[in-house]
Amino acid sequence: MSASLAPALDLARSPEAWLAAHPDLSNRLVFRHAAARFAEEDARVVFLEADLGGGSDPFEARHPQRYFNLGICEATMLDMACGLAHGGHTVIAHSFAAFGVMRACEQVRLNLAYARANVKLVCDYGGVAGAFFGPTHHAIEDLAVLRAMPNLTVVSPADGLETVLATRAMLQHDGPVYLRLGRNRVTRLDVPRPPFELGRAALLREGDDVGLLAHGEVGVSVALDAAKLLEAQGVAARVLNMHTLKPLDEEAVRETASRTRLLVTVEEHNVLGGLGSAVSETVCTLDLQRRVLRVGLQDRYDSRAGSHEALLKGHGLEGGQVAERVLEVLPRTPVFAVESTTRRD
């Protein structure tokens, strides 16, 4: 990566043009450029790294006095992040999801979540993006762990543009945020979308047969692929990008349940504890009376080598596989709208 990419384009003012000029940057690198750019507007922002920065970080290049590669010590990095935030800084701390979330889990709990520290824990290698590195480097439980922590905002952007917008939004948000990214996938969704807002799901496609609720670089693109394939089968899919897993946009879930006959969650995470669980909880809590099909890792570790795409396919996280599952379980007969089932008149 180069720290001096396309000086003529401003990532902050025209992110789409900036991304178009850098078509091969993974979202984790997009994040690093975005963080470096937005830190120009706020001298309080500091960046902590635990030896996984990759050697030539754009933030380090632009703000060497505010970039601290601490070495291999995730726990101390997150304790330090809280200390820095206590001193008035806005702290970005980066690691791989398996280490930043789970190795340093108690530091996150006590010193980010409980302390409501103004720390942004940004982790890549979410899901099985670490692929052939094996389960030591996979993170299929991170969202379950962090979603259970009060005060944390949990965000999983779907593509480069959303990564830029989420980076800006989380830096403007006063409080702890977890931002989850993949590894090398370069996702550039070609769909119109509403303005980005933390906690507000983005409707990407309207349809009244099945509601596909997804998050992340894999989940959303797979859901959109599945929606296209379903359309060819005469099945209209509503696709929602649930980029913020916490706080979850429950109104968007309710709306989708009321407009469709089946809810399907699509995510690169264990089906336990992530979006699949969050939507299921919401469906029960709000009495939405819809079946929820949870597409994701079916509660197993994956110890085989292979490419990211091969691993995803092994877990049914491919557009065609999702479309097939939907066709298998989609209720043949129309069901009543949610409002009708709950009314007594």
Added chain:
Amino acid sequence: MTFSANSTTPGLSRDARTPAEPAGSGGPVTPARSGDGVAGAASDAGLALLPGRATRIRRTIVRLAATPSGCHLGGSLSMVEILVALLGRVMRVDPRAPKAPGRDHLILSKGHAAAGLYAALAEFGFVDVETLVREYNADGSVFTGHVNAAVPGVEFATGSLGHGLGLGVGLTLSHVLRGEPNRTFVVCGDGEMGEGSNWEALQVASHRKLTGLTLIIDRNGGQNDGPTEAILSQEALVQRLDAFGFQSLEVDGHDLPALVAALEAPVAGGRPRAIVARTRKGAGVPMLKGKGPHYAVFSQEHLRRALASLGEDA
């Protein structure tokens, strides 16, 4: 290295309970010079007042042990002189403005010794002592059994061990980045040094040359399940801290002049400071015979005897 007591250490400071000059709430602490504690005394004569403060803190601690749920008694009593030296002499803090921007920071990493810290904060005017005794561990109170950041003078919730030093490293770094002179004092237990995160943080602190950071280890030799040396040896702590890049020394942790001198001695070579304070669990309460229990719930009879041994009739 053993540091000998030095009773001639100079230092001007104000008594917290009879402030010499007004300070705006939340305003910056403006010390006359490094080393001034606002809550101590005005001269070496003031140093002579510190033992009395230690005794009063111990009286409060044993009163907290006599509340219905008791307290972590041994480790609260062992660190009393450490807190007195810090709050009463060395640190720039203002109990009327506990969050003032210019303050020095105290992080009690061994947060189970909350009773000791709360009692010290009461002695130095951060909280009301009768409120503390009445509300300690009571329903809805901020005075929880492990340190609560909602208590004035407490910076972070601690007690899950092995976090305070990392927090202190980050806080010190924030002051370096801002060019501010605030200093950070972290008190750990010796048993707590079993937590690997401490050794991570030591490495970062020395690598970053965080001279504004002082680690004080309350070397009372005991932990929850018994003697530290029987469970996980902390032999040669001073040498280990030295090897990790700290300027390290060992003092008698109940010798106030020695503690003050150790805390005020200049640090050379861009090193953070570490002080291993040799203490005794239950120190200062003769009936505990210097090996006080880790946790205790005192009866009224216990309390009467403890207060009597501290020179007070219950």
